[in-house]
Structure formats: structure tokens, C-alpha cells
Amino acid sequence: MTAVDSETGVLAGDDRILIDGELQHTASGAFFDVENPALGEVAGRCTDGTVEDVDRAVKAARRAFEQTNWRRDVEFRHHCLMQLHEALKEEQERLRRIVVTETGTPLAATYGIQIAHPVEESAHWPEFGRNFEYLRELGVDSAMGMSSRRIVQYDPIGVVAAITPWNTPLYLNIAESVPPLMAGNAVVLKPAQLTPWMGTELGRIIAEKTDIPPGIFNVVVGESNEVGGALAAHPDVDMVTFTGSTAVGRSILAAGASTVKKVMLELGGKSSLIVLDDADLMSVLPVAAGTACFNSGQSCTLASRILLPRSRYEEGIAILKGAMEMMPFGDPWNVNNIQGAQISRTQQEKVLGLIQAGVESGARLVTGGKAPDGLPGYFTQPTLLVDVDPTSRIGQEEIFGPVLTVTPYDTEEEAIAISNDTIYGLSGEVASADEERALAVALQMRAGTMVVNGGSYFGLKTPLGGYKQSGLGRRNGHWGFEEYLEIKAIGLPLRDSGNGPRVVD
Numbered sequence: 001m002t003a004v005d006s007e008t009g010v011l012a013g014d015d016r017i018l019i020d021g022e023l024q025h026t027a028s029g030a031f032f033d034v035e036n037p038a039l040g041e042v043a044g045r046c047t048d049g050t051v052e053d054v055d056r057a058v059k060a061a062r063r064a065f066e067q068t069n070w071r072r073d074v075e076f077r078h079h080c081l082m083q084l085h086e087a088l089k090e091e092q093e094r095l096r097r098i099v100v101t102e103t104g105t106p107l108a109a110t111y112g113i114q115i116a117h118p119v120e121e122s123a124h125w126p127e128f129g130r131n132f133e134y135l136r137e138l139g140v141d142s143a144m145g146m147s148s149r150r151i152v153q154y155d156p157i158g159v160v161a162a163i164t165p166w167n168t169p170l171y172l173n174i175a176e177s178v179p180p181l182m183a184g185n186a187v188v189l190k191p192a193q194l195t196p197w198m199g200t201e202l203g204r205i206i207a208e209k210t211d212i213p214p215g216i217f218n219v220v221v222g223e224s225n226e227v228g229g230a231l232a233a234h235p236d237v238d239m240v241t242f243t244g245s246t247a248v249g250r251s252i253l254a255a256g257a258s259t260v261k262k263v264m265l266e267l268g269g270k271s272s273l274i275v276l277d278d279a280d281l282m283s284v285l286p287v288a289a290g291t292a293c294f295n296s297g298q299s300c301t302l303a304s305r306i307l308l309p310r311s312r313y314e315e316g317i318a319i320l321k322g323a324m325e326m327m328p329f330g331d332p333w334n335v336n337n338i339q340g341a342q343i344s345r346t347q348q349e350k351v352l353g354l355i356q357a358g359v360e361s362g363a364r365l366v367t368g369g370k371a372p373d374g375l376p377g378y379f380t381q382p383t384l385l386v387d388v389d390p391t392s393r394i395g396q397e398e399i400f401g402p403v404l405t406v407t408p409y410d411t412e413e414e415a416i417a418i419s420n421d422t423i424y425g426l427s428g429e430v431a432s433a434d435e436e437r438a439l440a441v442a443l444q445m446r447a448g449t450m451v452v453n454g455g456s457y458f459g460l461k462t463p464l465g466g467y468k469q470s471g472l473g474r475r476n477g478h479w480g481f482e483e484y485l486e487i488k489a490i491g492l493p494l495r496d497s498g499n500g501p502r503v504v505d
Contacts, residue, residue, distance in 0.1 A: 009333055010036060011097035012044025013197025014204045017221055019053065020060035021214025023207050026053055032223035034196060037104035037341040038332050038377040044101075046196040049222035051230040054188070057218040061159045061186035062236045064215030071156045071184035074130060080212045081126040081182055087209035088119045095201060099170060102195045104341030104377065106332045109295055118174040124460045128481060129182035140494065149495075153488040156184030157262065158238035160484060161231045163190045163252065165244040166343050167298040167400075169198035175475060176241045177202070181217065183484040188218045188237070190228050192244075194343050196221040228252075235259050239484070242266070243300075245398075246423070246469050253472075264473035264483050266300070266465060268398045269426030272419040273303035274441060276412070276432035281316050284431040287454065289323035289404065293339040293382050297351075297402035300470075301427040301449065304399060305390075307415045310408040317386050317406060321366050324382040324404070330375055339402055341377045348378040351401030358385045358394035363405070390418045398424070412441060420446045425467030427451070448474075 036043035191199025203219035232255035329339035368383030432438035465474035
């Protein structure tokens, strides 16, 4: 652990929103402060968007979708979005400094999920969409005594509202904007108010360095939750894509109901790692500890619940304790640190409150559990809680901090039942010396993504999403691209050869 060095690379981002091709401040002249969570102090500001700005952005998006050739010209979309990719590559170092400043994420994370991965992803979707088969022949089918040719046309949905969270802001801004754009839609992006700059910088880059027509991509940021609510409920928005908490996801689903708009949700998780009794604990558990602390534990997919066989329970706890106590955390500009700050004082207090609630419910605090001494900002010690009742609050509620809970089990069936007994179903993991045995357990877990013996499901060709209250729909792969498209079925008569009865080509 080292002290935070605010002189290493702190950088504020663009303070303007983007509406109809114009980078602008709001007419009211209001701004809100953006904090550096690693220092606990203001790093800059951002213009404070309003419900009126949402309406202007949506109307601009609707006009651009209807009046430009964007939705019809695949090659032009490919050209513009590859311009975006090249511009993001050019600006990586600036983006790296800004994302560490506004999130407190470790610098090391910017060489993966925070910057490098989304820049890479921005090139994937233009190529995927360029080669996508938007018109498909289904062949001949018969119904009610009539044979006809059938074709399917994939059309863009229209105006897509993308409402994104603060934990991996550039990644999710790209993941929820570029696929719908390449599919031919117009997009209004609403970044989280805690991390507005990864959204405003994306708007700036698109406005200054691409040929994307005015109105096709808009960015509105506001400190008030009314901004996101107005966007989700707007009658001219055809689809909402949202990543964030299950509680907010429910409200977005309700807001979209009045216009029956499509809603895609990636929500919370309470994922478990089932460690089977033949697993190599020294290989599995230190990795689990590192994953729990990476990005300050602020990930919806991380396996924060460790289920250990009772026969190896104390052995596993000792390994986890050692790993958590050796975890490098602190100054996010130190590339050796795995864990940075929580995003805000409110989030830090929530995590510490959940740890205390766990102790009060009978869990045993093995290590951590406090804000560390000697660090400014919103840091939480890597924390290990054991003997956790799976029905307790910390056994059921997403913590979103560098906290692992451990629960013993006696049989595989019991472990699977504990894992499945939550409202969530986003992800899960299984570890065993026997891959077939681990896979058999994984197949019984109610989750949309699974890790078996350290294998990664994550990738641009693999569907990502959850069961139960962890979401609706899938991101990535053809499944994710097709979320942003409508499907039109067309029947045509059989072709006439000119020499007799109708025939099929």
C-alpha cells in the first residue's frame, strides 16, 4: 500500500454534452462537480443536463434516424465507426488519465477492461455489422394450402437510449453505443453522473473526428436522476439498454412500459464460486481473492461468495486470509496496485455498512473490514467474512466492494442449492480437479455465464447476460447485435418460369 500521488497524472475530461452534432453547455449555465475518489476532492466539473436537454437530444436522434441515410447505408456506418476506432486509439493516453481520475480505478485496469478492451471492441462491431446478413432467404413454406417464398429483413429499431454505470464507464459506453450504431440506430447516451467524462469525451471524439451525422449520436449528462428517468420514459425512444443495479433496472422497465418499448438490462449479481473437495485450493483461492479486489470489487460478475467443502473449510480460510492481507491496494497510479478506491463516499459507507451488518448477523470477520489509515479518498480494506449464513443480508445482497464471504457446505447438492438461492443469476464459478465433475455442477447453476476451472466465458463472440433478476437480453455475439434490430417477415409468390407452373429458384 502506498499513499496517493495526485501529481502523477490526474486529468479532468470535457465538460460539454453533445446534442445534434454540437458540443455545448446547458442553457441554464449550471454545472456539477466531479470527484476524484482516490483523493476525495473535486477534480473538475461537467455541465448539468436537464429533462429539456433529454427532449432535445431524443428529437435530434429521431430526426437524424428518419431523415439521413444512416439506417440504410452499411458501408457508411462502417466508415464512420472505424474512424471512431482510430480516434480512440489516438486518444488512449488521455482517456487513461481521465478514467483513473474520475473512477479511482487502478492504472493496471486501463490496460484491460477500462481502456484497452473497449478501444479494441470499437473495431469489432463495424466489421461484424458490415458482414451481417440483413436480408435472409428462408426458402419455401406452406400454410393453409398456399406455398410461398419467405424472406426475413433485419431493420434497426430506431432511437436507442443507452444508460450506463460508473464502474467500467468507457467499456460500457462503447458496448452499449457502438453495436446499436452499427445496426443502423440513432443513440442517446446517458453516462453515470459519477463518471460523466468517459461519456463526454466519447461525444467530443465523435463530433470532432468522425463523419457520423449530427443527431445520430448524442450525449446527455445530468446530476439528477430525473435525466435518466426522462430518457427511459420518452415516447420517441424505441429501446433502452441499461447496465446497473437491479433496483434501478426495475424502475427503467416500468418507465418503458407505457410505450411498450424494448428494454435490455444487465443488472446485479451475487455470484458464487463452488470449490469442490478435490480442487487445488492454492491455485483457486488466491485468484478468487484477486478478482474480488480488482477494480475495488466493483463488478457485477465477480464471484464474491466462496462455498467451501466443510472437510477443507479451515484450510481454505487460511489461504484466503493470506491472499487478502497481501493484496496491493492504494494509489491508483501505482501500476502494481490491484485495488483502488470505491467510487464515492456514499459507496464506501455502503460497503462498510454491509460488512458491519454481516458481523452483526453472526459472520466472523477474519481480516479487513475498515477504511485504511493513512489514505485520502474512499478506500476499503480487502475484507474476508466467514461462517456467513447464506440467507442473511450479506449472503443475499450485492456488496460491490472488495469483500469475500465464505460459507461451508456438506454435499454438492447443498452447494448448488445455496448458489441458486438468490434473486440473481448473472455468473458463477466451479473448481475441481475433475473437469467433467465441475462441468456437471456448472450445468445445474442458474446463471447466464459460468467459469469452470478458470476458463473465461468473456469475449465479443460470447453472449453475456443473466437469469432471473440479473437482467433481460444478451450483449455480445450475434445475440447482442440482433437485440438492436427488428425482424420483418415477408412472403413472396413462387417465381414463374414462363413455361408452365411456378417454380422455386
